[in-house]
Amino acid sequence: MSPLASFDAPALIATKRDGHRLPDAGIDWLIEGYTTGLVAEEQMSALLMAIYLRGMDTAETVRWTAAMIASGERMDFTDLRRGGKPLKTVDKHSTGGVGDKITLPLVAVVAACGAAVPSASGRGLGHTGGTLDKLEAIAGFDVALSTARLREQLAGVGAAIFAAGALAPADAKLYALRDVTATVESLPLIASSVMSKKLAEGTDALVLDVKVGSGAFMKERDDARELAQAMVGLGAAHGVATRALLTDMSMPLGCTVGNAIEVAEALEVLAGGGPADVVELTVRLASEMLELATIDGADPAQTLSDGSAMDRFTAMVAAQGGDLGVPLPVGKCCETVTADRGGFMGHIDAMAVALAAWRLGAGRSRPGERVQHGAGMRIHRRPGEPVAAGETLFTLYTDTPERLGPACAELNGGYCVGDTPPLPRPLIIEATA
Ligand code: URA
Numbered sequence: 001m002s003p004l005a006s007f008d009a010p011a012l013i014a015t016k017r018d019g020h021r022l023p024d025a026g027i028d029w030l031i032e033g034y035t036t037g038l039v040a041e042e043q044m045s046a047l048l049m050a051i052y053l054r055g056m057d058t059a060e061t062v063r064w065t066a067a068m069i070a071s072g073e074r075m076d077f078t079d080l081r082r083g084g085k086p087l088k089t090v091d092k093h094s095t096g097g098v099g100d101k102i103t104l105p106l107v108a109v110v111a112a113c114g115a116a117v118p119s120a121s122g123r124g125l126g127h128t129g130g131t132l133d134k135l136e137a138i139a140g141f142d143v144a145l146s147t148a149r150l151r152e153q154l155a156g157v158g159a160a161i162f163a164a165g166a167l168a169p170a171d172a173k174l175y176a177l178r179d180v181t182a183t184v185e186s187l188p189l190i191a192s193s194v195m196s197k198k199l200a201e202g203t204d205a206l207v208l209d210v211k212v213g214s215g216a217f218m219k220e221r222d223d224a225r226e227l228a229q230a231m232v233g234l235g236a237a238h239g240v241a242t243r244a245l246l247t248d249m250s251m252p253l254g255c256t257v258g259n260a261i262e263v264a265e266a267l268e269v270l271a272g273g274g275p276a277d278v279v280e281l282t283v284r285l286a287s288e289m290l291e292l293a294t295i296d297g298a299d300p301a302q303t304l305s306d307g308s309a310m311d312r313f314t315a316m317v318a319a320q321g322g323d324l325g326v327p328l329p330v331g332k333c334c335e336t337v338t339a340d341r342g343g344f345m346g347h348i349d350a351m352a353v354a355l356a357a358w359r360l361g362a363g364r365s366r367p368g369e370r371v372q373h374g375a376g377m378r379i380h381r382r383p384g385e386p387v388a389a390g391e392t393l394f395t396l397y398t399d400t401p402e403r404l405g406p407a408c409a410e411l412n413g414g415y416c417v418g419d420t421p422p423l424p425r426p427l428i429i430e431a432t433a
Contacts, residue, residue, distance in 0.1 A: 258376015
C-alpha cells in the first residue's frame with residue numbers, strides 16, 4: 001500500500017466526524033489498511049460511527065464499494081461458454097427475510113431458461129435465515145467451491161450456490177465490526193456491503209429483492225426505496241445492469257420457516273406445486289433476471305411445470321456433493337399451536353415467526369454457532385384461510401425440548417384469528433428501475 005501511505009487514520013476520522021467528504025485515495029487507504037490490519041479496530045469503529053452519523057454521498061459510497069471489491073477477488077465470467085456459445089450470467093440478492101427460500105428454486109428456473117447463475121450466498125445471523133444453512137441440511141452439500149469448480153458447474157449445470165469466501169473480504173470484517181458497534185443501520189454502509197459482494201461475482205446483471213416490513217431490515221417503504229435506489233446506482237456505477245423490486249416481508253414467505261423444512265418446500269415448488277407466494281416471487285424475479293440478462297423467449301413458470309427447473313436443481317445438488325436421496329432432517333421434538341376459536345386466520349407477523357424459529361435452533365446468535373438443520377416450523381393456515389376451533393395452526397420442530405416453550409412464547413401475539421379475513425397485501429410492492 002506504499003503509494004497511499006501518506007494518510008493517517010485520526011485525520012480521516014476527523015474529516016468525517018466534522019461532516020466532510022472522505023478523499024478517494026483516503027477511502028482506498030482505509031479499506032486496504034483495515035483489511036490488512038494497519039488500521040486498528042478502534043479506528044475503524046470510530047470511523048464507522050462517524051459515517052453512521054454523517055453519512056456518505058453517492059461518489060463516496062461508489063468509491064467505498066470499489067475499495068471493498070478490490071480487497072478480494074473479482075470474478076470474470078465473460079469467457080464462459082456452453083456448446084461454443086457465450087453464456088449470460090445473472091444473479092439476485094435478497095436483503096434478508098423470514099421463510100425466504102426463493103434462491104433455491106430461482107437459480108434452477110433461471111438456469112433452465114438458459115442463463116448461468118453464480119449465487120454467492122450467506123448464512124443467517126440473528127432472526128434472518130441464510131441460504132447456505134438451508135442447503136447444508138441436504139446430506140453432503142458442499143458450499144465451498146473453488147473458482148475452477150464454479151466455472152465448470154456454471155458451464156454445465158448453469159447454477160451454483162456457494163459461500164462468498166474470497167469475495168470482498170473487507171466486508172466480512174467490516175460487517176462483524178458494525179454488528180458490535182451499533183453501526184449496521186446506515187444506508188451507505190448497507191448498500192456498499194451488499195453490492196461489494198454481489199459486484200465481485202462479476203455477473204452481467206443483478207436483480208435486488210429489497211424486503212420491507214416487520215421481518216425485514218427496512219421496516220418502512222421509503223427507507224427500502226432509498227436503499228434500493230442507492231444499490232441500483234452502485235450497480236450502474238460499476239457497469240452491472242441492476243434493478244430492484246420492493247417486496248413484502250411483514251409476513252413470512254410460504255408455509256415453512258427453518259432450514260431443512262424450507263428445502264422441502266423449495267422442492268415442492270420445483271415439482272410444480274408449493275405455496276402461491278413462493279411461486280409468484282420466484283417467477284417474477286426470474287422474469288426480471290432474464291430480461292436484464294437479455295435472454296428472450298424463455299418461460300420461467302413453464303420450467304416449474306415441465307420439470308426442467310427440478311432437473312437443474314438436482315444436477316446442481318449432485319455437482320456440489322449433495323444427496324437428495326437421504327431424507328431431510330426433522331427436529332426430534334415437536335409441539336403444535338392450535339386455534340382457541342374459529343374464524344379466519346389473520347395477519348402472521350414475520351418477526352414473531354422468525355424469533356420463534358430462531359429459539360427453536362434454526363438460527364444462530366453468534367457467528368460460527370451451529371444451527372439445527374431440523375429445527376423450524378410449519379404454518380398450516382395462511383392469512384385469510386378459514387380456521388376451525390381446535391385446529392392446528394403451527395407445528396414447531398427442534399432437537400432440544402426446552403426450546404419449545406420459549407419458541408411458543410415468541411409466537412404468542414404474533415398472529416390472530418378473527419371474524420373476517422384480513423385485507424390481502426400485495427407481495428410485490430413496486431419495481432425500482
Ligand atoms: N446484508 C449485508 O450483506 N450487509 C448489510 O450491511 C446488511 C445486510
